[in-house]
Amino acid sequence: MQIAIVLYDRFTALDAVGPYEMLCRTPGAETVFVAEQRGPVRNDTGSLALVADKTLDEVRRPDIIVVPGGPGQSGQMDNETLLSWLRTADASSTWTTSVCSGSLLLAAAGLLKGRRATSHWLALGGLAAFGAEATGERVVIDGKVITAAGVSAGIDMGLTLVGKVAGDEHAQAVQLLTEYDPQPPYDAGSPQKAPAHLVEEFRTNNRFILR
Amino acid sequence: MQIAIVLYDRFTALDAVGPYEMLCRTPGAETVFVAEQRGPVRNDTGSLALVADKTLDEVRRPDIIVVPGGPGQSGQMDNETLLSWLRTADASSTWTTSVCSGSLLLAAAGLLKGRRATSHWLALGGLAAFGAEATGERVVIDGKVITAAGVSAGIDMGLTLVGKVAGDEHAQAVQLLTEYDPQPPYDAGSPQKAPAHLVEEFRTNNRFILR
Numbered sequence: 001m002q003i004a005i006v007l008y009d010r011f012t013a014l015d016a017v018g019p020y021e022m023l024c025r026t027p028g029a030e031t032v033f034v035a036e037q038r039g040p041v042r043n044d045t046g047s048l049a050l051v052a053d054k055t056l057d058e059v060r061r062p063d064i065i066v067v068p069g070g071p072g073q074s075g076q077m078d079n080e081t082l083l084s085w086l087r088t089a090d091a092s093s094t095w096t097t098s099v100c101s102g103s104l105l106l107a108a109a110g111l112l113k114g115r116r117a118t119s120h121w122l123a124l125g126g127l128a129a130f131g132a133e134a135t136g137e138r139v140v141i142d143g144k145v146i147t148a149a150g151v152s153a154g155i156d157m158g159l160t161l162v163g164k165v166a167g168d169e170h171a172q173a174v175q176l177l178t179e180y181d182p183q184p185p186y187d188a189g190s191p192q193k194a195p196a197h198l199v200e201e202f203r204t205n206n207r208f209i210l211r
Numbered sequence: 212m213q214i215a216i217v218l219y220d221r222f223t224a225l226d227a228v229g230p231y232e233m234l235c236r237t238p239g240a241e242t243v244f245v246a247e248q249r250g251p252v253r254n255d256t257g258s259l260a261l262v263a264d265k266t267l268d269e270v271r272r273p274d275i276i277v278v279p280g281g282p283g284q285s286g287q288m289d290n291e292t293l294l295s296w297l298r299t300a301d302a303s304s305t306w307t308t309s310v311c312s313g314s315l316l317l318a319a320a321g322l323l324k325g326r327r328a329t330s331h332w333l334a335l336g337g338l339a340a341f342g343a344e345a346t347g348e349r350v351v352i353d354g355k356v357i358t359a360a361g362v363s364a365g366i367d368m369g370l371t372l373v374g375k376v377a378g379d380e381h382a383q384a385v386q387l388l389t390e391y392d393p394q395p396p397y398d399a400g401s402p403q404k405a406p407a408h409l410v411e412e413f414r415t416n417n418r419f420i421l422r
Contacts, residue, residue, distance in 0.1 A: 014231075014232035045235045048244065151232065155363065163396060179311075179332060179363055198380070
């Protein structure tokens with residue numbers, strides 16, 4: 001089983017590494033970071049670089065595709081090299097997945113038409129514009145397509161997917177090993193729970209980046 | 212403000228990237244990945260590499276130190292270059308922090324003697340051997356030292372620290388932006404909650420790695 005995690009300039013690091021950490025111990029699986037070119041790919045703040053070990057061309061038929069989001073997603077919406085790779089890879093994949101605004105890239109590739117899907121809460125409107133049924137849920141499974149909400153939701157998506165490909169017991173072992181027993185110090189992780197003025201500020205500025 | 216995240220061979224990726232994603236948007240902060248040498252550093256499974264942008268020598272007085280854990284921690288316990296750097300950096304840091312078995316490196320550097328601290332649940336015994344008061348809590352604050360439990364606990368630690376250095380409102384904005392409203396699909400994230408046979412298997416094999 002081959003798991004391909006797609007990188008592009010200005011992705012959000014946790015979007016990629018959250019599901020990676022859940023999926024990378026799947027028995028018999030090879031997990032590989034891919035991008036148009038091999039080498040370091042910088043994230044949205046520029047202070048982190050993850051290495052793409054293979055090019056998109058070198059990984060044509062992954063069993064699982066993971067597309068992270070991030071501010072850089074907008075710059076990829078008309079990147080036909082990436083969109084065409086997504087279409088081809090999806091044609092033979094077992095699971096096609098995204099985190100955060102990564103679902104907009106799946107949508108731009110035409111893969112979410114008529115499907116239920118989710119995205120970062122600030123990006124749900126964009127998703128609907130591509131003919132997807134946008135929901136505010138944290139993890140949405142529609143057929144072989146799994147989409148996750150913003151950034152940290154990729155951890156929940158990844159663990160859900162581990163359960164599907166390696167069984168509940170392995171998923172529980174991964175959860176135990178990674179001590180995924182979250183205890184956030186605040187309760188502001190969704191637009192329903194956060195202080196209204198913060199939600200409003202993000203909506204007004206449509207800011208994905210804080211600094 | 213400078214935030215240094217330490218990398219070494221066979222670290223666990225989410226240990227580093229979890230707190231990174233929370234901390235990297237702190238106003239006025241520079242976040243930098245450091246290692247003995249510049250360049251890609253491979254994680255515990257070998258399928259991920261994060262780039263160290265600066266050497267330890269180039270970052271002598273960070274305001275915040277973050278030390279991730281992982282199977283590679285054991286190989287660093289007598290690395291005097293790293294331990295000496297930790298001691299020097301801690302002497303002028305505002306906050307010295309760790310995730311998972313990273314606390315064993317702080318302990319080996321002599322920084323946890325007499326302090327309350329935590330670690331991965333499989334590593335708590337090792338911590339006590341260095342004269343720390345090991346607790347099973349998820350995030351432990353003792354003076355300027357903050358330690359986190361295994362892997363994903365670094366997210367909770369990072370967000371806690373963001374609140375301390377940038378205020379509660381900024382921390383809530385980060386939580387909202389990263390949609391950190393966890394909904395794990397299983398409830399097996401601690402030895403108290405996971406199926407007993409899984410806990411026992413990890414304890415017997417003392418395995419940090421599943422494959």
